[in-house]
Amino acid sequence: MQHERIPTIIITGFLGSGKTTLIKHLLETSLKDRKVALIENEIGEVSIDSVILKTQNVEISELTAGCMCCTISGDFSNAVTDILENTSPEVLLIETTGIANPISIFMMLANDQRLILDMIITVVDAEHLEEHLSENLVAEIQLTISDLIALNKADVCSELVLRKAEERIRQMNERAPIFRTVQGRIPPELIFAPKHVGLREELQAQVAALKEKYDEEIERRLHEKQARAVSPQSAMPFTLTVQSAPSHSHEHHHDHGAESYHLEVDEIETFAFERSEIFSQRKFEEFLATLPRHYYRAKGVVNFVEMQNPTIFNFASGRYTFDYESLHDDEFRKSGSSSIFVFIGKRIMAEREQVLQRLLQCKV
DSSP: OOOOOEEEEEESSTTTSSSHHHHHHHTTTTTTSSSEEEEOOOSSOSSHHHHHHOOOTTEEEEEESTTTTTTTIIIIIIHHHHHHHHHSSSSEEEEOOOOOHHHHHHHHHOOOOTEEEEEEEEEEEEGHHHHHHOOOOOHHHHHTOOOEEEEOOOSSSOOHHHHHHHHHHHHOOOSSSSOOOTTOOOOOGGGGOOOOOTTTHHHHHHHHHHHHHHHHHHHHHHHHHHHHOOGGGOOOOOOOOOOOOOTGGGTTTTSSSTTTOHHTTTTTEEEEEEEEOOOHHHHHHHHHSOOTEEEEEEEEEEEETTTTOOOEEEEEETTTEESSSSSTOOOOOTTTEEEEEEEEEEEEEGGGGHHHHHHTTTTO
């Protein structure tokens, strides 16, 4: 029997950029209900980070003998095997050493049928970006291959420095969203690694929750519009800076204080569809390839005419993968269940119907 493939997140970034802090943030937010395995790669004999990150749901395999990309054929592969056999994680996190070339890690993942790449996150020290790029080619490679960029330590930089850093990053990577962060606090909604077991139920629950949220959102916007008509000063400006709101729930997304919910601050919106049609994989791939840059993530289960089994798809900032095997024994097709699509991006709610029409053009 085919085992489900484990969603894998690579976290890369030059020395001192704040990768460990970002991982702690993920473990406290997006991944807090997941069984997570973390593979760290440190240069030197002792890893300090592993002490910081030892939590209840994290297993750590340290590779301290050398750079991960240099020991990939031996130690790394063995570490992955040990972790999968001994801990059965739902998500695998790989933190590369600051001077690792992530391309070799990417290639290894692409060839490992036990894993499927969910996302590559690159953490950048905003203040020292230019210096790192001028001295190390690997810093440029880390940015070029990334699906999401955390422009970190934004609180100690001027607006001019941050803008220059964003412009410089855009020269190397046109597709990945750039988030200005403090202590690596990227919006947790963008880390989308649901369990493959129960994936459909999880996505269906998300569809239902989003429908409820649309209704609230429409009502809220109507109230805001009426308020603005009365008082033009009442409109709040939006900013790209990620606020520190680790414990806020969706119910508070209408607050505009310093602790306001980050989804609103970043203008991140999400919508979902559940459809009974059968789709053409070729057409669907064209659809994904032409999604605009402000669509950061898409995830779901889709029935392709070309495939016997339902297929899990994952889209991250222009790059997409398919998992044809994990739902091999699923009752999805037989029961006539629908395909499910979830989209996350910046100010995308207004385009919902347009995206649905484009999606329906992919049906057989």
